[in-house]
Amino acid sequence: MxxxxxxxxxxxxxxxxxxxxxxxxxxxxxxxxxxxNPGLPPHVHRLADDDESAAKRAERQVATMFGLSMLGALVFLVAYFVVPDESTFYFPGIGIASTQNVVLGVSLGISILMIGLGAVHWAKTLMPDTEVVEERHLQASSPEDRAKAVASVSKGGEAAQLPRRPLIKYTLGGALGLFALPLGLQVAGSLGPTDVEELKTTIWDPSYNDGKPIRLMRDPEMTPIKLEDVTNGSVFHVMPETLQKFIDEGKHVLEAKAKAAVILIRLDPELIKVQKARDWGVDGTVAYSKICTHVGCAVGLYEQQTHHLLCPCHQSTFDLTEDCTVIFGPAKRPLPQLKIQVDDAGYLVAPQGFDQPVGPSFWERLR
Ligand code: FES
CATH class of the missing domain: 2.20.70 (Ubiquitin Ligase Nedd4; Chain: W;)
Structure with a gap:
């Protein structure tokens, strides 16, 4: 004012x-x-409020939805054990997809969707839809109040006609119970491989190439690399030539590719302090797994002056001159080295796979 x-x-x-x-x-x-105060609009009765046959019809519809949810969960359970991991198919617009992942995703989606739709339809057709004024109370947690809360829940169950609609009660219980199984299975089955041999075996293993050494290929061009292509200080992101076979045969490649990623670097051979690292390389050119031993990010940063490899996720730092030992950060073990040689045509090849598991080291705690 x-x-x-x-x-x-x-x-x-x-x-x-x-x-x-x-x-x-x-x-x-x-x-x-x-x-x-505009007040509330006049209450309009629904069909199922006055017509028991309409209420029955709604009950059957709700039960059908919960039944479809159970069916989805059962399909999930069966597919989890029956559809092979490596099975793939061509999905227009996406490319090669894992059959198992698609079936699991669709069936789980249907299962949860049907629980949701069933609950919504139930609420809209059978549960009371009258407006209720709820008074505010002090937030107390005395035994009396808790008893009241329990009584109120029971009353709610009665209002929702649960005791009168056993079909809904049992199908909802079945749908929720069965839906928990796929979730449990997913959690238990998706915590990553615990078999050390499985982690150690990548498509760098000569068994994937009829026992012959495997050529190192530029990623993503998939062209072979000659030793003279690798100049001092240069860095190559590398995949094994066996990956192309996986792609040509329409196999599911993502997991194989993730485990096989390798980084190839050339430095002055005199700088390499560890004899084994020197022997497993060629004239200062060395290859290491690109998967961080902390939690598996791609170690893609190379400091040319210090010869350090850096993981961008949590800054673990590996010293290339000391067989990629950890000099900083949360990683607990060196990056596994891939032994390389030069074949008769001058191309770099790996005569053997990794001699230790690639990636995070959680498996060590199982021992
Ligand atoms: S994943 Fe590399 S430091 Fe954490």
Missing amino acids: NDNETTAPGESGALVSATPGGVVAQSQADAVDRFE
Whole structure:
């Protein structure tokens, strides 16, 4: 308010402000008084409220949805054990997809969707839809209040007609119970491989190439690499030539590819301090798994001056001159080295797979 304004009580006792121009502004309290409580719209009865046959029909519809949810969960369980991991098919617009993943995803989606739709339809057709005024109480947690809460839940169950609609009660129980099984199975079965041999075996293993050494290929061009292509300080992201076979045969390649990623670097051979690292490389050119031994990010940063490899996720740092030992960060073991040689045509090849598991080291704790 400025100096030219005067204030006086209004008719309703609220304050009004008179401005020099004669305009009177009512206070907020008066403005609120001008609106009447609009109340609630008249209650409209639903079909199922008055017609028992409509209620029965709604009950069957809800039960059908919960039944479809159970069916989805059962398909999930069967597919989990029956559809082979490596089975794939061509999905237009996406490419090669894992059959098992698609079946599991669709069946689990149907299972949860049907529980949701069933619950919504149940609420819209059979549960009470009258407006209820709920008074606020102090938030107390006395035994009496808890007892009241339990009684209120029971009453809610009765209001939802659970005791009168055993079909819904049992199918809902079945749907929720069965739905928990796929979730448990997913959690238990998806915590990663615990078999050390499985982690150690990648498609760098000569068994994937009829026992012959495997060529190192540029990623993603998939062209072979000659030793003279690798100049001092250069870095190559490398995949095994066996990956192409996987792709040509339409196999599911993502997991194999993730485990096989390798980084190839050339440095002055005199800088390499560890004899084994030197022997497993060629003239200062060395290859290491690109999967961080902390939690599996791609170790893709190379500091040419210090010869350090850095993981961008949590800054684990590996020293290339010391067989990629960890010099900083949370990783607990060196990056596994891939032994390389040069074949008769001058291309770099791996005569053997990794001699230790690639990736995170959680498996060590199992021992
Ligand atoms: S994943 Fe590499 S440091 Fe954490």
